[in-house]
Amino acid sequence: TTVEATRRLNVKKQTLDDAYAAPANFLEIDVVNPVTTIGTNLPVFKVKESSVRRRYSDFEWLRNELERDSKIVVPPLPGKAWKRQLPFRGDDGIFEEDFIEDRRKGLEVFINKIAGHPLAQNERCLHMFLQDPQIDKNYVPGKIRNT
Amino acid sequence: MPVTPPQISPVEEQEKYLHDALGIVKAQAFHMKRALDKNKLMDALKNASAMLAELRTSLLSPKSYYELYMAITDELRHMELYLVDEFQKGRKVPDLYELVQYAGNIVPRLYLLITVGLVYIKTNTSLRRDLLKDLVEMCRGVQHPLRGLFLRNYLLQCTRNVLPDTPESEEDCPEGTVKDSIDFVLMNFAEMNKLWVRMQHQGHSRDRHNREREREELRILVGTNLVRLSQLESVTLEKYQKLVLPGILEQVVSCRDAIAQEYLMECIIQVFPDEFHIQTLNPFLKSCAELEAGVNVKNIVISLMERLAAFSQRSDALGSEGANILQEVQLFVVFSNQVSSIIVNRQYLPPEDMVALQVALVNLALKCYPDRIDYIDKVMLSSVEVLQRLGLEHIESHTSVAKELQKLLKIPLDNYNNLLMVLKLKHYAGLMQHLDYFGRKALSIYLLTNALDNETVVPTAEETEQALTLLSTLVSDKNEHPVGEVDMEELAEEQCLLARFVHQLRSDTPDDQYLILTAARKILVTGGPLRIKYTLPPLIFQAYQLAYLYRDTKDAKWEKKCTKIFQFCHQTITALVKAELAELPLRLFLQGALAIDQIAFENHETVAYEFMSQAFSLYEDEISDSKAQLAAITLIVGTLEQISCFSEENSDPLRTQCALAASKLLKKPDQCRGVATCSHLFWSGKSLASNGEETHDGKRVVECLKKGLRIAKQCMDISVQVQLFVELLNHYIYFFEKGNDQVDVDILNQLIRKIREELGNLESSDEAEQITKHFNNTLAHLRLRMESPDGDRDVYRGIKLDPEEGGEVREEKGEK
Numbered sequence: 001t002t003v004e005a006t007r008r009l010n011v012k013k014q015t016l017d018d019a020y021a022a023p024a025n026f027l028e029i030d031v032v033n034p035v036t037t038i039g040t041n042l043p044v045f046k047v048k049e050s051s052v053r054r055r056y057s058d059f060e061w062l063r064n065e066l067e068r069d070s071k072i073v074v075p076p077l078p079g080k081a082w083k084r085q086l087p088f089r090g091d092d093g094i095f096e097e098d099f100i101e102d103r104r105k106g107l108e109v110f111i112n113k114i115a116g117h118p119l120a121q122n123e124r125c126l127h128m129f130l131q132d133p134q135i136d137k138n139y140v141p142g143k144i145r146n147t
Numbered sequence: 148m149p150v151t152p153p154q155i156s157p158v159e160e161q162e163k164y165l166h167d168a169l170g171i172v173k174a175q176a177f178h179m180k181r182a183l184d185k186n187k188l189m190d191a192l193k194n195a196s197a198m199l200a201e202l203r204t205s206l207l208s209p210k211s212y213y214e215l216y217m218a219i220t221d222e223l224r225h226m227e228l229y230l231v232d233e234f235q236k237g238r239k240v241p242d243l244y245e246l247v248q249y250a251g252n253i254v255p256r257l258y259l260l261i262t263v264g265l266v267y268i269k270t271n272t273s274l275r276r277d278l279l280k281d282l283v284e285m286c287r288g289v290q291h292p293l294r295g296l297f298l299r300n301y302l303l304q305c306t307r308n309v310l311p312d313t314p315e316s317e318e319d320c321p322e323g324t325v326k327d328s329i330d331f332v333l334m335n336f337a338e339m340n341k342l343w344v345r346m347q348h349q350g351h352s353r354d355r356h357n358r359e360r361e362r363e364e365l366r367i368l369v370g371t372n373l374v375r376l377s378q379l380e381s382v383t384l385e386k387y388q389k390l391v392l393p394g395i396l397e398q399v400v401s402c403r404d405a406i407a408q409e410y411l412m413e414c415i416i417q418v419f420p421d422e423f424h425i426q427t428l429n430p431f432l433k434s435c436a437e438l439e440a441g442v443n444v445k446n447i448v449i450s451l452m453e454r455l456a457a458f459s460q461r462s463d464a465l466g467s468e469g470a471n472i473l474q475e476v477q478l479f480v481v482f483s484n485q486v487s488s489i490i491v492n493r494q495y496l497p498p499e500d501m502v503a504l505q506v507a508l509v510n511l512a513l514k515c516y517p518d519r520i521d522y523i524d525k526v527m528l529s530s531v532e533v534l535q536r537l538g539l540e541h542i543e544s545h546t547s548v549a550k551e552l553q554k555l556l557k558i559p560l561d562n563y564n565n566l567l568m569v570l571k572l573k574h575y576a577g578l579m580q581h582l583d584y585f586g587r588k589a590l591s592i593y594l595l596t597n598a599l600d601n602e603t604v605v606p607t608a609e610e611t612e613q614a615l616t617l618l619s620t621l622v623s624d625k626n627e628h629p630v631g632e633v634d635m636e637e638l639a640e641e642q643c644l645l646a647r648f649v650h651q652l653r654s655d656t657p658d659d660q661y662l663i664l665t666a667a668r669k670i671l672v673t674g675g676p677l678r679i680k681y682t683l684p685p686l687i688f689q690a691y692q693l694a695y696l697y698r699d700t701k702d703a704k705w706e707k708k709c710t711k712i713f714q715f716c717h718q719t720i721t722a723l724v725k726a727e728l729a730e731l732p733l734r735l736f737l738q739g740a741l742a743i744d745q746i747a748f749e750n751h752e753t754v755a756y757e758f759m760s761q762a763f764s765l766y767e768d769e770i771s772d773s774k775a776q777l778a779a780i781t782l783i784v785g786t787l788e789q790i791s792c793f794s795e796e797n798s799d800p801l802r803t804q805c806a807l808a809a810s811k812l813l814k815k816p817d818q819c820r821g822v823a824t825c826s827h828l829f830w831s832g833k834s835l836a837s838n839g840e841e842t843h844d845g846k847r848v849v850e851c852l853k854k855g856l857r858i859a860k861q862c863m864d865i866s867v868q869v870q871l872f873v874e875l876l877n878h879y880i881y882f883f884e885k886g887n888d889q890v891d892v893d894i895l896n897q898l899i900r901k902i903r904e905e906l907g908n909l910e911s912s913d914e915a916e917q918i919t920k921h922f923n924n925t926l927a928h929l930r931l932r933m934e935s936p937d938g939d940r941d942v943y944r945g946i947k948l949d950p951e952e953g954g955e956v957r958e959e960k961g962e963k
Contacts, residue, residue, distance in 0.1 A: 006245075008281070016401040019341045022348050039352065 027116055029130075031108040033100060038130050044121045044144070047131045058135055059107055062114075065125040069141055072119050078106025165211040168201045169218055176222040183229045188240060192247065192259065195226055199255035202294065209293060209361050216297050220304075227262050234270040253288050257298055260285060265305045275311060276323035279331045282306075286335075292342040292349065293365075299339050300368045303332075303375060312381050325381035326390070333394040336372035340411075343369050344404040362406055369407070370414045377418045387423050396434045405441035412438070412447045421458035424451065425476050432485035436492045444489060445500040449507040452482055456514040479512050479522050483529070490533060498537055502551035505530045509558050520571055523559055527574035530555065534581045541583040549586050552578070556590055566598040567605065570613045579617070584627050588620040588641075595621070595644045598651060606654045608662040614652075615670040621645050622682075623673040633677070642681035645671075649685035657702060660693050661712070668719060676726035683719055687735055690716050691742045698746045709748040713739065717757070729769035733779055736762040737786040744790045752792050759787065759801060766808065773813040777821060780808050784824050791833035798834040806851060810858075819858040819871050823878050826851035830882060845889035848882055866914050869905045872898065873921050880929065883942075892945040899926070899947065 026041040037051045059077055066074045114120050115130065122144045128135055179194035198219055207215060233240065240246070247263050250256035264282050268275050282302055289295040310331065311323035346362050347355075376382065376391055392415075399411045412435065416424065424431070431451070435444050455478060486504050490496060505526050512522040530552075534542075542549045556579060559569050569575055579587055595618060597603075605611050615622055621641050652667055654660045664686060671682045694712045697705040716739055723732045740758040743751050766779050784805050793801065805828060809821030829847040833839050852875060859871035876898050883890040902922055909915040926948050933943040 008284070011284075011287075016397070019337070020344055020402045020404070023345070026348065028352060 027112075029108065029111050029115055031104050031111065033104055036111070036130075038115075040115075042121070045127070045131070050131050052130070052133060054129070054135075056103075056107075058129065059110065061135065061137065062125060062129045065141065066114065066120060066123060069125070070120050070123050072114075072117050075110055075113050077110055078103045161208055161211050164204070164206045165214060168204065168207075168215050171201055172198050172215070172218050172222065176225075179222065180225055183225065191226065191229075192250075195223065195259060196250050196252075196255040198222060199258045200252060202258070202297070203252060203254045205291075209364050212293055212297065216301075220301060223258070223262055227266060230263065230266040231269055234266060239270075254294060254298070257286060257288060258301060261298075261302050261305055265309070268306075268309050273321045275309065276321050276327050279306065279310075279323065279327065283331050283334050283338075287338065290342070292346040295342040296339055296365060296368050299335050299342075300371065303335060303371055306331075307375070310375070310379065312379050314381050314383075325379055325386065328379055329376065329382070329386070329390050329394070332372050332375050333391075336369070336376075336395070337398050339369045339372060340398050340402055340407060344402050344407055347404060347406070359406060366406075366410050370410065370418075373411070373414050373418050377420075384423060384426060387419070388427055392423075392427055392430060396430065400434050400437050403439055405439040408438045409442045409447070412442075413450065416447070416451050416454065421454060425455055425458065425478070428455075428476070428478075428481045429485065432482070432489070436485070436489045440493070440495040443500075444493060444496065445503055448482075448486065448489065448504060452507045452511050456511045459515045478515055479508070479519070482511060483508060483522075483525060487529060497547075498534075498539060499547035499551045501533050501537075502530060502548060502555060505533070506551060506555045506558065509555060513558070513562050520568065524572045524574055526555075527572055527578050531574055531578050531581070534578075540581060542581055542586065543583050544586040544589070549582060552582060553586060553590060556582075557593060560594060560597050564597065564601045564603075566594060566601075566603045566614060567610060569594070570610055570617070576613075576617055584620060591618040591621045592641060592644065594618065595648055599644065599647055603651060605652045605663075607659060608666040611652050611663050611666050612670065615667060618645070622670055623675060623678065625673060625675075638677060639681070642678050645678075646681045646685045649682060649689065653689070657693060657696050657700065657708075660689075660696075661708070664690055664693070665715065668715075672722060676728075679723060679726055680728055680731055683723055684731065684735060687716050687719055687739075690719075691739065694742060694746050694748075698748070706748040709746055710750065710754070713743060713754050713758075717761075720761075724765065724769075729765050730775060730779065733762050733765045733770070734782065736765070737782055740786060741789060744792045747792065752794065752797065755790060755792055756797050756801075759783075759790075762786075763801075763804060763808075773817065776812055777817045780805065780812070780821055781824055784809075784821075784828060788828055788832045791835075791839045793834045795834060795836040798832070798836065802828045802832065810854065815858055815862045816867055816871060819855045819862075820874065822851050822858065823855045823875060826855075826878060826882070830885065830887065843887070845882070845887040848887055849889040852878055852882075865905060866909055866912075866918060869902060869909065870918050870921075872902045872905070873918060873925060876902065876922075877925055880925070884932075892943075896945070896947050 022041070024041060024043075026039070028039045030037045034053055034055070035051055036054050037049075038045075038047075039049050041048060056077075063074055063077055066072065115126065120126055124139065124142050124144055127144055128139060175194045175198035179191045179198065182188075182191035182194060201215060202212075202219060204212075204215075230240075230243075243263050244260070244267060247259040248256060250259060261282055264278050268278050286295070286299050286302060289298050310328040311320075311325060312328065313320075313322075313324050315324045315326050343362065343365065346358060346365075350358055373395065376395075382391060395411070395415060399408055402408065415431070428451075432448065435448055438444055459478060486508060490501050490504070508529075509523055509526045512519060512526065516522055534540075534552075539548065542552065556575070559572060559575070560566070563569070579590060582590065598605075598614075605614055620627065622645070649667065649671075652663050654663055668683070668686055671686065672679060674682060690712050694709045697708050697712070702708065716735075720732045720735045720739070723735070736758045740755050740762070743755040743758060762783055766776070766783065770776050770779050787801055787805060802825070806822060806825040809825050810818055812818045812821050826848045829842055829844040829851065831841045833841055837843075855871070855875050855878075859868050859875065862868045862871065876895070879890055879895060879898060883895065906915070906919060906922065909918070929943065929946055930948055933946065933948075
């Protein structure tokens with residue numbers, strides 16, 4: 001009957017701990033040249049706070065690994081600076097401020113998108129990228145189990 | 148090349164969004180009202196829904212959202228009024244409550260539901276309880292903090308006048324009772340608090356500061372729930388104790404958010420009446436102990452204490468019921484216990500806050516229980532325990548802890564204005580010890596000044612000891628090691644205060660007064676040479692006064708007691724001598740000799756002689772400056788002149804000593820004057836030999852004066868000579884007038900002639916003019932005597948005052 005169908009649901013009362021707990025989906029990644037800092041309380045990441053140095057080529061490496069192994073559509077990276085690496089330019093080349101800032105923003109958006117995606121979150125390459133001091137390019141690709 | 152868009156400031160962005168939204172609201176509201184005019188409810192609902200859709204935005208800051216919210220909810224009133232009107236006219240819209248739930252988006256849906264629900268409640272109170280419950284639960288659908296807070300605020304404001312406010316009853320009451328209102332508001336409050344706290348976790352961690360500011364802007368939304376609870380008249384004390392307060396405190400403590408806790412605890416205090424607070428102190432304060440580290444618990448507790456202290460004073464004034472409350476509730480005991488608990492449980496409470504709480508407790512005690520000095524003592528003890536536990540000794544004066552501690556220690560004094568009351572506090576001294584040297588000194592000066600300003604008298608030896616021990620930083624610097632040199636001016640000021648205080652140590656009972664003096668000396672003597680020169684003299688003078696008192700009251704053993712007193716004084720003055728002082732003890736011995744002479748107890752002649760010879764020893768051994776010597780010998784002579792108790796055996800050597808000492812002064816003029824002064828000893832000085840009458844030894848008087856003349860003649864400076872002659876002339880005239888037969892008219896005439904001669908030889912100068920004036924005045928005196936109708940003109944016959952006979956000298960300059 002409509003009455004039964006539209007009856008209010010009985011909701012279990014929320015515990016005070018749940019009500020006031022900090023949301024369990026905190027993930028914040030800041031790319032601040034040249035260091036990347038990560039803060040999170042997601043269960044999948046073992047380390048809650050880390051700070052690592054990454055080059056542009058490291059981001060490229062990560063993108064390639066994810067394109068190959070994960071099921072996500074990997075977002076694009078901000079452009080590489082081919083032209084800017086040539087000598088005899090009128091400006092500061094790859095050190096010019098606006099260029100640096102745009103690239104920084106682009107990388108930040110890129111990494112936040114990826115790290116927030118559930119299907120990328122258990123990739124070993126991502127964990128290594130975010131948490132290990134050095135990237136070991138000879139690693140064994142694979143998935144991290146959520147223990 | 149891409150063109151970068153013009154940078155709009157966040158403020159300008161907000162203004163734009165708001166402006167756009169308000170435009171839409173205005174348009175939709177217009178259409179809605181027009182539809183209502185034409186009774187086209189469905190259309191009006193569609194417009195209302197479109198209008199409410201603006202509240203779905205995530206782009207606005209709280210301030211801007213609020214403006215938008217106000218504009219929209221204003222317009223919704225039209226809808227409400229229309230529906231109420233329709234319903235009351237009997238034209239109910241069937242299933243309207245269900246109908247509005249078909250709105251596609253949840254935010255417009257719930258605003259409409261609340262509006263319609265309100266109409267239902269207003270037109271049919273039997274639905275009230277169930278509808279209210281439904282609405283407060285449905286709002287759970289919006290979990291976004293900002294949108295949720297405003298939605299629930301709308302619910303609260305709408306239901307402002309329709310919340311049931313009747314006492315609970317046994318029967319089932321579909322209209323609802325106050326219990327239903329309490330449940331309703333508490334649930335709304337819990338959900339709002341949850342959303343408000345959730346805001347803390349939104350956004351990037353670097354924006355935390357801004358977020359907290361925004362949260363502060365929204366706090367009144369949450370607080371309004373508490374206000375609503377306080378407005379329910381059927382909430383009795385019992386309901387408050389059993390339902391309302393526990394419900395609120397549960398949320399406040401569990402949320403573990405410092406911003407929420409600090410605001411809400413204050414809110415509870417402000418919003419509910421004092422009569423409730425005074426009966427729920429324990430649960431409230433217990434919760435305070437459990438608040439987050441960042442919460443300023445001190446302010447909350449102190450705010451409550453001050454409020455209740457004021458309340459109890461008002462109740463007191465209003466009559467017996469107030470006094471009963473104070474008795475019943477034991478305000479001080481409860482707060483004292485809970486404050487201890489708070490201090491123990493909160494690790495991050497800074498020490499100055501702990502002491503500030505003690506200050507508030509003391510103020511409470513004084514306001515509500517002014518004669519319970521044991522309460523004040525308890526606070527002192529608690530403070531000592533707190534400081535001991537923290538290991539805070541020698542707290543530096545410039546720190547906040549020290550400032551609070553100083554404040555605490557001054558309160559009992561400022562309140563009672565009686566140092567004796569402070570002495571009654573057993574733990575006061577111990578608490579004072581936690582300040583550093585400078586802090587204790589400053590406080591001691593404060594205590595002293597208060598005692599002096601209020602003329603507090605310390606009437607027993609025991610209290611004297613306590614007081615002086617309390618002031619130990621001023622009394623001595625043993626056991627202290629103050630850095631740097633002593634500022635002599637400051638020291639002098641302090642010691643003068645202490646010296647004045649010595650005069651406040653007095654009992655009306657002479658025997659007790661003696662005990663006071665001995666107790667005081669014992670302590671003051673430890674002050675060292677720099678201090679005792681200020682503090683012992685008043686003690687000695689008090690002792691002299693006591694001796695007079697014994698004599699006057701004719702106490703049974705007064706003579707023995709006086710002997711003891713003068714022994715005491717002798718010892719005390721000797722202590723000053725040992726401290727390498729000379730003039731001061733000299734004067735004190737002389738003063739003593741005079742007192743002894745007058746009090747005339749058994750054997751007093753011996754004691755007086757002892758005091759005089761001590762004075763002499765000081766003169767001979769310790770005073771070497773010639774000016775000081777002249778002053779001293781003059782004093783000694785002056786004293787001796789007044790003493791009458793000596794036998795010839797004693798008085799002769801003393802007088803002779805004086806004359807000898809005078810004649811041995813370094814400078815001739817001083818010798819001359821000294822010797823002249825001594826002459827009076829032989830005239831007006833008294834002794835037993837003359838039966839206490841004036842000696843009137845004319846011969847020896849003249850011997851002295853003649854010696855004076857001889858010495859004067861030895862002065863090289865003529866003007867000094869002449870000056871001395873004039874002075875001696877005056878001495879001669881004095882004795883002549885007193886009837887010394889050894890001074891005759893011839894002597895006077897000779898001297899007058901001599902002076903006139905020498906004056907003639909003086910070069911004119913200011914000095915010469917002075918001397919001439921002096922001389923002329925002297926002669927004028929004689930003339931007056933000679934011409935006065937009463938008196939013995941005959942005596943003066945033969946004195947030659949005129950120049951031809953040897954008279955005055957013209958005073959004009961340049962004349963010889």
